[in-house]
Amino acid sequence: MSLQRFCMRAMHTSRQLYAGATSGSGLEKSALAALRKKTGYTFSHCKKALELNDNNISMAEKWLHQQAQALGWSKATKVADRATAQGLIGVLVRGNRGAMVEINCETDFVARNDTFKRFVDHVARVCLYYTDLTEFDGDLWKLGFDSDALKNLPTEEGRTLGDHQALLIGALGENAAIRRALCFRVNNDLKLVGYAHPAPTNVGSTEDTTQVGKYGAIVAYRTEHRLLNYEFHKSICQQIVGLKPLKIGEYDKDQPAENKDEETCLIHQEYLLDADKTVGEVLQEYSTEVIDYHRFEIGERTERNLQEIIRSQHQSSN
Known part of the structure; x- marks a missing residue:
């Protein structure tokens, strides 16, 4: 699964909160669609986040951010010595x-x-x-x-x-x-x-x-x-x-x-x-x-x- 697709919108998510779904396939699908729209993360990552957090969208979003940030810090440590001569003002x-x-x-x-x-x-x-x-x-x-x-x-x-x-x-x-x-x-x-x-x-x-x-x-x-x-x-x-x-x-x-x-x-x-x-x-x-x-x-x-x-x-x- 592409790490770029997983992480690219982590900095631009809305702060609006959704009520977590409790049961029923309709509510689960609604929660999955809402989480994907809100965060921009992939289907599989959003699905896993909801499963681990009892379909609570707020907790699932927090978990996704934590995972994305952990992956980012790990990558940052590995590439820290690489020269950064390009960029933007x-x-x-x-x-x-x-x-x-x-x-x-x-x-x-x-x-x-x-x-x-x-x-x-x-x-x-x-x-x-x-x-x-x-x-x-x-x-x-x-x-x-x-x-x-x-x-x-x-x-x-x-x-x-x-x-x-x-x-x-x-x-x-x-x-x-x-x-x-x-x-x-x-x-x-x-x-x-x-x-x-x-x-x-x-x-x-x-x-x-x-x-x-x-x-x-x-x-x-x-x-x-x-x-x-x-x-x-x-x-x-x-x-x-x-x-x-x-x-x-x-x-x-x-x-x-x-x-x-x-x-x-x-x-x-x-x-x-x-x-x-x-x-x-x-x-x-x-x-x-x-x-x-x-x-x-x-x-x-x-x-x-x-x-x-x-x-x-x-x-x-x-």
């Missing part, structure tokens, strides 16, 4: 909160798998949930999570993200890692925009979308422009993803580099959508100021990045 922005996560796997084939993409979406939403709980008085707040911190985050149904990671490994049959996350929250007149590249694959509804790709960026900005122009602000994220500026830059302090290909200040870079203008000139046309940004790339070194996040958190709190 997930970017989720909802109003004044944003989360960007990196989830790794062994092969690009698995990174394109819908189960893997749903897991990236799940991690981003868990991070955003904890961002929603944060209260602060400043304009900008950022929090970075390393792998250990992420794996210990509890989820809605009582498991940790580490438990869900084990389920994913069991479902996909290869190693996977929750590597890092960065959460943004802004107040007052600041706004957020996010972008993932290449050609973002949407997970979720149009209004509440996790974008996934090999690169990602979140930008915090302020604008006095009369109309909010999502495509323009997204283009600034694309600029950051494509040209990797090291800092925003200051108009009256930073001099533009002689070689535009080596320009490290965002405002002095050639604007990707109009080579006749710099990013700074376009920002001024749109009465927009970039306040902060962060860029993720699959597999990049993270030590300096985490130090930058910690430093920016300290500066934002002062």
Whole structure:
């Protein structure tokens, strides 16, 4: 029996409870159909779960999750030393909160798998949930999570993200890692925009979308422009993803580099959508100021990045 079919929907089951059937073939068939619809597990596994739990759907579902998780942890232990150089960046922005996560796997084939993409979406939403709980008085707040911190985050149904990671490994049959996350929250007149590249694959509804790709960026900005122009602000994220500026830059302090290909200040870079203008000139046309940004790339070194996040958190709190 396929382990993937057994495990693949363990992270996305409903929390609704059904009354367990007590006797009669009609009730047993009804319980079996309900359990399969609720969990997505195979016929034989659902049948065994009901037999072992006297047709009580709630207990049978709990047993199925325990079995799936045990199989996942066993597989995770066996493949723990395998390199995870591939994966996806997930970017989720909802109003004044944003989360960007990196989830790794062994092969690009698995990174394109819908189960893997749903897991990236799940991690981003868990991070955003904890961002929603944060209260602060400043304009900008950022929090970075390393792998250990992420794996210990509890989820809605009582498991940790580490438990869900084990389920994913069991479902996909290869190693996977929750590597890092960065959460943004802004107040007052600041706004957020996010972008993932290449050609973002949407997970979720149009209004509440996790974008996934090999690169990602979140930008915090302020604008006095009369109309909010999502495509323009997204283009600034694309600029950051494509040209990797090291800092925003200051108009009256930073001099533009002689070689535009080596320009490290965002405002002095050639604007990707109009080579006749710099990013700074376009920002001024749109009465927009970039306040902060962060860029993720699959597999990049993270030590300096985490130090930058910690430093920016300290500066934002002062």
